[in-house]
Amino acid sequence: MEPDLIYLWTSSMSLSLLRRGLLLACCLILAACGFHLRGPQPMPFTSIYLGLSPTSQLLGPIKHQIAISSSGTRIMDKPEDAQVRMIVVRDSRSEEVATISGSGVVNQYELRQRFAFRLIDDKGREIMPLNEIYVYRYLDFTTGQELSKEQEEIVLYADMQKDIVSQLVRRLAAAKLD
Secondary structure, X not given: OOHHHHHHHHHXXXXXXXXXXXXXXXXXXXXXXXXXXXXXXXOOOOEEEEEOOOOOOOHHHHHHHXXXXXXXXXXXXXXXXXXXXXXXXXXXXXXXXXXXXXXXXXXXXXXXXXEEEEEEEOOOOEEEEEEEEEEEEEXXXXXXOHHHHHHHHHHHHHHHHHHHHHHHHHHHHOOOOO
């Protein structure tokens, strides 16, 4: 082999080893940092009463998330049968104009969803004081695309609902029972 070809072959081989070494180092750092996927959220109570309206759009997803993420926590139909009760203070959606063009046409809406609750045990003691979960998304608006924007709004509200449910379950799992 010519000297230039030998140099190219050995330098590309060392570059390959360097890349492998960097990849291995990154994997070791990631493993050492304690990163792991979020698993089930064990609840510190055995039963809960969800004080949500039967017509609330959050009722089904909250029941489902508690059922799949907790280990044995039952959802009760009567408040007196539950170890803890969730008192819902607020469950609302709203839509506000976020930006307007120079000609007075709406360019963007802000979609908001608020959920506020307290957690009370079966003896009437407050386990968790008033907690509010507030999420929002922006919806760009273009005249002439009303139907597609209506579908996008539905998707955004569904995403906001998932966010509220996951935050709620994490907060319930962090409750401290005496």
